[in-house]
Amino acid sequence: MKKKNKSFESILARAEKLFDRGNYLLAEKEFEKAGKIEKQNNITEKLKICKKETENLKVKDLIKRARKYTKKKQLRNALECFEEAYTISKEDSIYERIEALNRILSDSDIEKAAGNAEAAGQYAKAAELYEKAFAGSKQDAHLLKRALCLVKAERYEEAVSVFKDLNLFDSCSLYNYGFALARVGQYYKCLKVWDDIAEKDNDFLEQKELVSSILADDVFDRFNSTGDFASLYKEGKYLLDSTGRQDLAELVEYCKYDWIKKLWTDEQYETIWELVFDFPATVEPALIALYAKTCFKLAQKSKTYTQSHTHLSNLSMFWLTAVYNCELSGKFSSEAKERENIRQKLIQMAESLIKKEVDSEDEIARLALTYWNIDNKLIKYIHALAGDREDTAHLVCTPRFADLFGKSAQILRLIKENKTFFENTERYLMTGCYYSTAGQSMYHLEARQYEKAFNTLPEVIDGDEFATYGMLKVKFFYGLYCLESGERQLKRCFDTVSALFDISSDYEKKLIEKAFECYELDELNRYEEALNIIYTKRPSRGIKEALSLLMSKRAIARYNVRLINNKTLNIILQKALALNPKNEHARVSLYDTKVDCELIALEKALSKHKMNKACKIVVESKSEKVRSCFFEFMEDTVKALYEMDMENEKKIFFLQDTYKWCARVDNSHSILHDINGMLRFLE
Amino acid sequence: MACAKGEKMNPYKILNIDYHADKRKIIVAVALAMREKNFSVQEVAIAQKEIMNPMTKAAHDFLQFIDVKPMQNQFAPIKQQQKKIVFDLNRLSNFDENS
Structure with a gap:
């Protein structure tokens, strides 16, 4: 087509x-x-x-x-x-992308080349290539690979300088970093880095042990040549703790005190406290002074509430022990009087420090002041007892200090041997008690921490008179606390209290006074329960009287809130009177109750027209109130009867009956004359 | 009795002297402290007063200085017990495989 x-x-x-x-x-x-x-x-x-x-x-x-x-x-x-x-x-944007891609491709080529070099064992070359890669990528992974290659290339110092800025987590990096550190002589750092490796491979553990030994030698060398005691202490302590090398123990302790000297000059008291907080079994006077001064400085300096108060509460334990220490106070002055003045000046300084905190209405500071007051009082006794004797002077210390450094048993022996030194048994027992196993409980008691005091009582007392005294006292005061607060521990607290009353009747008086002061029914219930417990063990006159009064007071209180009826009230009051016939409260209450009972019975008899019974109640009653009640009733009845619209014969009959009943009660009462008048009129 | 301010301060630090300093050294130290103006005139004056009074001086001597020698004496002399170990540490490849 x-x-x-x-x-x-x-x-x-x-x-x-x-x-x-x-x-x-x-x-x-x-x-x-x-x-x-x-x-x-x-x-x-x-x-x-x-x-x-x-x-x-x-x-x-x-x-x-x-x-x-x-x-x-x-x-x-x-x-x-x-x-x-x-x-x-x-376009420019496309050009920028081409540039970026070119950079990446170049880095990738470098990284590939670095990897190839590393695989071929050309670590130095690989390290350089990784550095170039990092320059382009800025990725830590490239730096890490560089560092690892540097280690393999035995360029340890460079490796360390790269590693130190990286965050290392995997075992490979940690191991190689530690290895590089070891090879540049930083054995302590090496071990610290290796501590983060979880794997416990035998070769690795052997190598770690080897580095530990090298570090130990290095520490010994440096001890003889340098004065960096802080590092020596830290490294030595690390080895001591991690390997248990006892040959380092003395060096570590020596360095510790040199470091402390430096820390004191730099006012680093917190660090000093951390270093000396691990209390040794025996204590040098110089160490007591160090504890005391550090506590003082910390209490003075600490900004935070908790820190300041931890040291405030420790202050009395160390400060008083230090200023009463024979060796330390001997340096105050050669003159005894001046020595004592300086001691008192130092005591006043510490006391002011505590009181200043108490002024700021601080509860813990108040507790510290309570402890201070106890310690201050006790150490005076012990100092008076043992301070001038060479063999016992070292025992002059506060109870908590004695407990901490194992001196309590010796002090208790000293107190026992000098019982006559104390002005009375209770002072003797109390002093010993603070140094006994019940001591901590007594501190709580004095600080009015009753529950704490009760709960910290020693489980086994084993016939120790001081601890027994402490237990009795704590139980008694905890009992009083329970009585006031409503805690149900009365049996546990008061079943042993009679022994305390034997030591000092003041406690009995105190309890009785408190019992007399209570009025609330709940309180009365508790006090009566407590007094009953005590009465079964110690039916003393005071307890008997207090219990009797409590019984009558409580019965009335219960009656008033309709917990008991007249009859029960009567029975209780009679029991209270039987317990103490001189209980006026019970006596008066009993009379009133009897009258009330008679009135009730009279009203009942009258309302039922049981006139014979009513007359009998009035005749038997000695209460004028009952009599008046009867005659008031009769007068009302007579008046009503006389005015009633009734036949005269009937009125006469009833009036004659009334006359008879009234005459049976009182044949000279004026009502009889009135009834006679009415009868005459009606007749 | 010294005032509370005196008790809290360290006169040795203010005057930059140690506790062996005699009266003449103290006076020189006071003059220097006044000139250096690191502390107020009042503080320097209180420090001087505290140091010159034997009782407050003794209290400060107790509080401001520590003596660690008695503790160190318990541990001295320290001798190196072990032979020095030859440093022969070879890198382990065990961890390379893990990485």
Whole structure:
């Protein structure tokens, strides 16, 4: 078939149509055809536009492909696409992408080269290449690989300088870092880094032991040549704790005190306290002084509440022991009087420190002051007892100090041997008690922490008179606390109290006074229970009287809230009176109760018209109130009867009966005269 | 009795002297302290007063200085007991495999 010749117009029309639809590629071809037939300006313009748009589409397509390649990590293909796109468009953004890709490809090449060098055992070269890779990537992974290569290349110092800025977690990095540290002589740091390795491989453990030994030698060497006692102490202590090398023990202790000397100058008292807090079995006077002074400085300096108060409560234990210590106070002055003045000055300094805190209404400071007062009093006794004797002077210390350093038994022996020194048995027992196993409980008691005091009583007392005294006293005061607070521990507290009353009757008096002061029913219940417990063991006159009074007071209180009736009240009051016939409260209450009972019985008899019974009650009663009640009733009855609308015969009959009943009670009562008058009138 | 302020301060630190300092040294130290003005005139004056008074001086001597020699004497002399170990540490490859 013959090909149909297309006209210029139809070609142009098709080209325009394609152009309008945005199909620039086909439109360009059609415009080219049309341009060959006839040259027109607008065709040239349209051709330019079509070419431009076609190029744009190509660029877009290339970028799309480049992205796809990037996603597939085919960076070189992506780069080719971007480069082609840039050749067409010359856009800056495409150029930037080409640059970035080039950098990545270069890094990747470096990393590959580094890996190859490492595999070939060229660690120094690998390390350099990893450094270059890091310069481009800024990734720590490259630095870590560099550091590991440096270790393998035996360039330990460089390795350490790279490792030290990295966060290391895996065993490989930690091991190699530690190894590099060891090789540059930083054995302590090496061991600390290796401590973070969880694996317990035998080779590794052997190597760790070897480094520990090298460190120990190094510590000994440095001890003889340098004065960095803080480091020597820390490193020596580490070895001592981790390896148990006892040959280091003395060195560690020696360095500790040299470091303490430096810390004291720098006023680093917290660190000193941490260093000396692990109290030794025996204590030098100089060490007592160190404890005391550190406590003082810390109490003075500490900014935080908890810190300050921990040291305040420790202050009395150490400070008083130090200022009363024979050797330490001997340095105050050679003159005894001046020595004592300086001691008192030092005591006053510490006391002011505690009191200043108490002034700020601080509860813990108040507790510290209580402890201070106890310690201050006790140490005076012990000092008076033992301070001037060479064999016993070392025993002058506070109870808590004695307990801490195992001096309590000796002090108790000293107290026992000098019983006559004390002004009375209780002073003797009390002094000993603070140094006994019940001592801590006594401190709580003095601080009015009754529950704590009771709960910290020693489980076994084993006949020790001091601890027994403490136990009795704590139980007694805890008992009083229970009586006031309503705790139900009365039996446990008061069953032993009679022994305490034998030591000092003051406690009995105190309990009785408190018993007399109570009025509330709950309180009365508790006090009566307590007194009953005591009465069964110790029926003393005081307890008997107090119990009797409590019984009557409690019975009335119960009666008033209708917990008991008249009858029960009566019985209880009689019992109370039997216990103590001089109990006026019971006596008066009993009389009142009897009258009340008679009145009730009288009212009952009268209401039921049991006149014989009513007369009998009144005749037998000694109460004027009962009599009055009877005659008031009779007078009302007579008056009502007389005014009643009733036949006279009946009235006379009833009046005569009334006369008879009244006469039986009192034949001279004025009512009889009134009734006679009425009878005469009616008759 | 010294005032509370005197008790709290360290006169030795203020005057920059040790407890062996005699009267002449103290006076020189006071003059220096006044000139250096690290502490107020009042503080320097109190420090001087505290040091010059035998009783407060003794109290400060007790409080401001420590003596660690008696404790150290318990541990001295310290001798090296062990032979020095030759430093022969080889890198273990055990951890390379784990990494």
